[in-house]
Amino acid sequence: MQPLTADEIRRSFINSSKSLVKAMTLPPKFAELPWESLDYLGWRDPKAPNRAYLVVRRNDGVTGIALNTQATGKPRRGTGLCDLCHTAHQVTDVALFAARRAGAAGREGNTVGTYICADLACSLYLRGLRELEVPQGETTSPEERAERLNNRLEGFVNRVLA
Numbered sequence: 001m002q003p004l005t006a007d008e009i010r011r012s013f014i015n016s017s018k019s020l021v022k023a024m025t026l027p028p029k030f031a032e033l034p035w036e037s038l039d040y041l042g043w044r045d046p047k048a049p050n051r052a053y054l055v056v057r058r059n060d061g062v063t064g065i066a067l068n069t070q071a072t073g074k075p076r077r078g079t080g081l082c083d084l085c086h087t088a089h090q091v092t093d094v095a096l097f098a099a100r101r102a103g104a105a106g107r108e109g110n111t112v113g114t115y116i117c118a119d120l121a122c123s124l125y126l127r128g129l130r131e132l133e134v135p136q137g138e139t140t141s142p143e144e145r146a147e148r149l150n151n152r153l154e155g156f157v158n159r160v161l162a
């Protein structure tokens with residue numbers, strides 16, 4: 001993706017209060033991100049690890065979504081799949097994230113839930129740029145997988161906007 005500026009990121013959020021955006025911490029080493037290998041920018045807030053952010057360039061501009069995740073405290077075993085990139089992980093490396101819906105629905109407490117790679121590094125996993133602990137049954141090319149990821153992202157953003 002084309003690199004984003006800190007300003008673009010802060011202005012992009014569709015489901016977040018101004019105070020939350022103000023409190024947001026940008027990704028560590030923001031200037032050194034591997035933009036050319038990213039389909040979206042996703043990160044956990046270094047100061048509030050239950051908070052995460054996902055920012056994507058779309059046809060009509062930059063869209064940011066604030067996410068929340070809760071640790072269940074229950075021991076979990078086995079493997080899990082990311083809903084966005086379909087990478088298989090140890091179940092603890094996939095997290096259930098909730099996004100508040102945009103607008104009135106969100107103010108009434110409606111959320112959209114989805115399982116995403118816990119570190120939001122989908123783009124790096126599907127390109128083989130970050131190591132995986134679980135064998136993958138995937139034989140599709142990275143380009144094809146990136147295209148599918150982008151389609152699923154668009155679907156997710158539309159659910160938050162709807």
Ligand SMILES: [Zn+2]
Nearest residue numbers: 082085117122
């Ligand atoms: Zn993923």
